[in-house]
Amino acid sequence: xxxxxxxxxxxxxxxxxxxxxxxxxxxxxxxxxxxxxxxxxxxxxxxxxxxxxxxxxxxxxxxxxxxxxxxxxxxxxxxxxxxxxxxxxxxxxxxxxxxxxxxxxxxxxxxxxxxxxxxxxxxxxxxxxxxxxxxxxxxxxxxxxxxxxxxxxxxxxxxxxxxxxxxxxxxxxxxxxxxxxxxxxxxxxxxxxxxxxxxxxxxxxxxxxxxxxxxxxxx
Ligand SMILES: C[S@@+](CC[C@H](N)C(=O)[O-])C[C@H]1O[C@@H](n2cnc3c(N)ncnc32)[C@H](O)[C@@H]1O
Numbered sequence: 001x002x003x004x005x006x007x008x009x010x011x012x013x014x015x016x017x018x019x020x021x022x023x024x025x026x027x028x029x030x031x032x033x034x035x036x037x038x039x040x041x042x043x044x045x046x047x048x049x050x051x052x053x054x055x056x057x058x059x060x061x062x063x064x065x066x067x068x069x070x071x072x073x074x075x076x077x078x079x080x081x082x083x084x085x086x087x088x089x090x091x092x093x094x095x096x097x098x099x100x101x102x103x104x105x106x107x108x109x110x111x112x113x114x115x116x117x118x119x120x121x122x123x124x125x126x127x128x129x130x131x132x133x134x135x136x137x138x139x140x141x142x143x144x145x146x147x148x149x150x151x152x153x154x155x156x157x158x159x160x161x162x163x164x165x166x167x168x169x170x171x172x173x174x175x176x177x178x179x180x181x182x183x184x185x186x187x188x189x190x191x192x193x194x195x196x197x198x199x200x201x202x203x204x205x206x207x208x209x210x211x212x213x214x215x216x217x218x219x
Contacts, residue, residue, distance in 0.1 A: 003113065004051065007157060008076035011052045015157070022054050024191040025211075028200065029108055029139050030058035032186045032213045035201055036104065036135055041066055043103035048126060049073075049110030053081045053089075055139075059106075060088050071098060100129045108139035109211075111169070112152075112161045119164075120175050127176040127218060136178055136216040140164050142185060148210045166207075169214040178216030185209030 004011070015022035037045075042065040047056045050070035060068060068089035072078055075093040092098065105126050114122055126136055141148045143163040152158045164172075170180040184204035189196045203209070 002072075002074040002077075003160065004072070004074040004157070005076045008052065008074060008080045011077065011080070012054065015054075015155075021191045023058070024194060024197075025187055026054040026058040027061075028187045028197060029055055029211065029213070030062050031197065031200065032139075032184055032204075033059060033104075033106060033137055034062050035184070035204075036137060036215060037063055037066070039063055041103075043067065044099065044101065045069070046071060046098065046102045046105045046126075046129065047089075048105055048107045049113075050078075050091075052077050053085050053091075055106065055108050056089055057085050060085070069098065069102075071095070098129060101131050102129055102134055103131055104135050104137065105130060106137045106139070108137075109141065111138065111140060112158075112163050116162060119172055123172050123176040123216075127178055127216070130218045132218055134218045135181075136173065136176075136218070138169050138173065138214045138216070139211055140166075140169055140214070142166075142207070142209055142212045144207050145210050151210075166212050166214060169212075173214060173216035176216065178218055181215040181217050183212050183214045185212050187211040 012022050041063050044067045047070045050056050050072050056070050070089055070091045078091045141163050152161050166183045173180045186200055187210035
């Protein structure tokens with residue numbers, strides 16, 4: 001049984017309880033991903049460790065032509081995905097069904113659930129599934145943000161979490177054979193300040209956001 005199987009039915013409500021609005025923070029990550037894709041992007045994207053598809057849904061709202069595959073080790077999480085999202089993408093918990101030619105792969109808030117000894121292997125496998133010129137986007141909790149650390153310490157999902165400092169994530173991207181293209185910070189504003197969310201990309205260099213996005217580029 002995968003760790004997240006037990007949260008498949010109430011994933012969103014657990015996250016809503018922890019951070020206020022799961023959808024709002026998924027949108028913050030999707031907006032950051034769009035800076036790497038462009039809104040007209042129509043290529044192949046893998047959302048690795050997609051959970052119940054919150055980020056996938058936010059991404060499809062912003063980049064509707066994208067060809068999206070969601071993968072997760074938790075089949076019950078995938079089974080909980082309803083229409084219209086189910087039909088808008090391909091979903092799998094079987095690694096052999098994945099392609100090896102993605103334009104972009106997103107791994108969002110997964111690596112802190114992977115034991116450190118296995119992280120290079122996971123990123124290496126994802127790097128192998130990218131086309132030359134493709135990008136790997138790693139979203140992670142920002143350990144520098146005290147509110148993030150508080151949320152992680154109190155969230156039912158995160159009993160096993162070992163957070164990654166941006167420097168670790170960037171070093172692991174390089175170990176996977178990718179050019180590390182730096183790190184953008186995001187999720188600066190709580191939902192009550194949602195009107196400020198579109199301005200976040202101007203703050204991306206400030207290491208204060210609740211999350212960060214590290215970018216690896218395959219030569
Ligand atoms: C905190 S959730 C993140 C879900 C989603 N990516 C998001 O950003 O909302 C972590 C997810 O990673 C999945 N996961 C954990 N280890 C994994 C692995 N080695 N391979 C693929 N998925 C994994 C879990 O099943 C869970 O659905």
